[in-house]
Amino acid sequence: MKAKNQRLVLALLALVALVGAVLLGMSALKDQASYFYSPSDAVRDHVELGRTVRLGGMVEKGSLRREPDGVTIDFRVTDGAATVTARYTGIVPDLFREGSGVVAEGRFTAPGRFAADTILAKHDENYKPPELAGNGMHETGSLKR
Amino acid sequence: MHIFANPVRFLQLARPLTGWCGWIGAVLVVAGLGAGLFLTPPDYLQGETVRIMYLHVPSAWLGMAGWGGIAVASIMELVWRHPLAGIAARAVALPGAVFTGICLATGSIWGRPTWGTWWEWDGRLTSMLVLLFVYIAYIALAEAEADRGGQGRIAAIFGIVGVVNLPIIHFSVLWWRTLHQGESIGITGSSIAGSILWPLPVALVGFTLLFVSIVLMRMRAMLARQKVEARLRRMGTEP
Numbered sequence: 001m002k003a004k005n006q007r008l009v010l011a012l013l014a015l016v017a018l019v020g021a022v023l024l025g026m027s028a029l030k031d032q033a034s035y036f037y038s039p040s041d042a043v044r045d046h047v048e049l050g051r052t053v054r055l056g057g058m059v060e061k062g063s064l065r066r067e068p069d070g071v072t073i074d075f076r077v078t079d080g081a082a083t084v085t086a087r088y089t090g091i092v093p094d095l096f097r098e099g100s101g102v103v104a105e106g107r108f109t110a111p112g113r114f115a116a117d118t119i120l121a122k123h124d125e126n127y128k129p130p131e132l133a134g135n136g137m138h139e140t141g142s143l144k145r
Numbered sequence: 146m147h148i149f150a151n152p153v154r155f156l157q158l159a160r161p162l163t164g165w166c167g168w169i170g171a172v173l174v175v176a177g178l179g180a181g182l183f184l185t186p187p188d189y190l191q192g193e194t195v196r197i198m199y200l201h202v203p204s205a206w207l208g209m210a211g212w213g214g215i216a217v218a219s220i221m222e223l224v225w226r227h228p229l230a231g232i233a234a235r236a237v238a239l240p241g242a243v244f245t246g247i248c249l250a251t252g253s254i255w256g257r258p259t260w261g262t263w264w265e266w267d268g269r270l271t272s273m274l275v276l277l278f279v280y281i282a283y284i285a286l287a288e289a290e291a292d293r294g295g296q297g298r299i300a301a302i303f304g305i306v307g308v309v310n311l312p313i314i315h316f317s318v319l320w321w322r323t324l325h326q327g328e329s330i331g332i333t334g335s336s337i338a339g340s341i342l343w344p345l346p347v348a349l350v351g352f353t354l355l356f357v358s359i360v361l362m363r364m365r366a367m368l369a370r371q372k373v374e375a376r377l378r379r380m381g382t383e384p
Contacts, residue, residue, distance in 0.1 A: 004224065004225065007224045008224045011220050011223055011224050014305065015220075015305060015308075018305075018306060018308075018309050019309060019312070022309045022312070022313065023312075026313065026316075026320060027320075029321075030320060030321065033268055033320075033321045034321045034322040035265070035267040035268060035321065035322050035323050035324055036322055036324075038322070056322060093258075093259070093260060093261030094258060094259075095190060095191070095259055095260075095261075103324055118262075119261065120261050120262055120265070120324060121259065121260055121261055122260070122324060122326070123190070123191065123259050123260065123326050124326050124327070125326045125328060125329040125336045126329075126336045126337075127188050127191075127195060127198075127329060127336070127337040127338060127341050127342075128188065128189055128337075128338035128341065129185075129186035129187070129188070129189060129338055129340055129341060130186065130187070130189040
C-alpha cells in the first residue's frame with residue numbers, strides 16, 4: 001500500500017471512530033442533555049419535590065387564570081399524556097399564551113403541582129404572516145422533541 | 146484538485162473569482178437584507194423580530210460550513226499533502242469564527258423578546274458556542290504552529306477532530322428537547338410561509354459568495370506573504 005493510501009485509510013478510520021464515539025455519547029446523554037422535563041417525564045422519573053427543574057410543554061387551552069393580585073397566574077402544562085398545574089408570579093414573555101409552548105423553571109410543590117420562578121416562551125418552527133394565521137390563535141400541532 | 150498544487154494556476158483563477166464573488170455576493174446580500182427589512186410581512190407571533198432571521202440563518206450556515214471546509218482541507222493536507230490545503234483551512238478560520246459570532250449575537254438579540262432570555266444553556270445554543278471556542282482554539286493553534294516552523298499537521302488534526310461538533314449542532318434540536326425551535330426548513334419542505342421565506346435564500350447565497358471572496362482574498366494574501374518570506378530568505382536576510 002502506498003504511503004498516501006495508508007494515510008487516507010488512517011484518516012478515514014479516525015473520522016469513523018470519532019463520529020461513532022460522539023454518537024454513542026450523544027445517545028447516552030439523551031436524557032441528561034434534555035433541556036426540560038415534559039409532564040410525562042416528571043411522572044415517570046419521579047422528580048422529587050423541591051428540586052429545581054425545568055418543565056416544558058404546551059399551555060393548555062382555556063387553563064390560564066389570573067389571580068386577583070394581577071401578577072400571579074395559574075395554567076396547566078400538558079404534553080398530551082400528562083398535565084401539571086403551574087403557578088407563576090411576575091411578568092411573562094410576549095409569546096407566552098394558551099396553546100403555545102412554554103418552559104418553566106421552578107420546582108414541584110406537590111405531585112402535579114409546579115411553582116415556577118422563571119417563564120420562557122418556546123417558539124416553534126412555523127413562521128407565517130398575520131393574514132395566514134387564521135383567527136390569530138397560535139396553534140402548535142405537537143411538542144417536538 | 147491537483148491542478149491547483151501549482152499556486153500560479155490557482156492564482157490565475159482566484160484573482161478574477163475574488164472580484165466576481167465579492168460583488169455579486171454584496172449585491173445579493175443588499176437585496177436579500179433589504180427585502181427582508183422592507184418587503185416581507187412581519188410574523189404573526191414574533192412580529193418584526195422575525196427579520197433578524199435573514200442575518201442569523203446565513204451566519205449559522207457559514208459558521209458551520211466554514212468548519213466543514215476546514216475539515217475537508219485538513220484531510221487533503223494530511224493525506225495528499227496538498228500545498229494549498231493548509232492555507233485554505235487557515236484562511237477560512239477567521240471569517241468562520243466571525244460568522245459564528247454574528248450567529249450567536251443575533252440569536253441572543255432575537256431570544257430576548259421571543260423567549261424572554263438572552264441566553265440559555267440548551268443544546269443548540271451551547272453547541273454553537275462550543276463551535277466559536279473551537280474556531281478560536283484552531284486559530285491560536287495554527288498561529289503557534291506556524292511561529293515554530295511546523296508544517297501545520299497538528300492544526301490539521303485538530304481541524305478533523307473539530308468536525309464532530311457539526312452533527313451535534315445540527316441534530317441538537319432533534320435529539321434533545323431544546324429551547325431553540327426545531328428545523329423550519331427540511332428536505333420535505335419549509336414551515337416558513339413563502340412570503341416571509343423568499344429573501345432568505347437570496348441572502349444565503351449572497352453571504353456565501355461574500356464568504357468565498359473573503360477566503361480567496363486571505364489565501365492570496367497568505368501566498369503573497371510566503372513568497373516575500375521566501376525571497377527574503379534567499380537574499381540572506383531572515384524576515
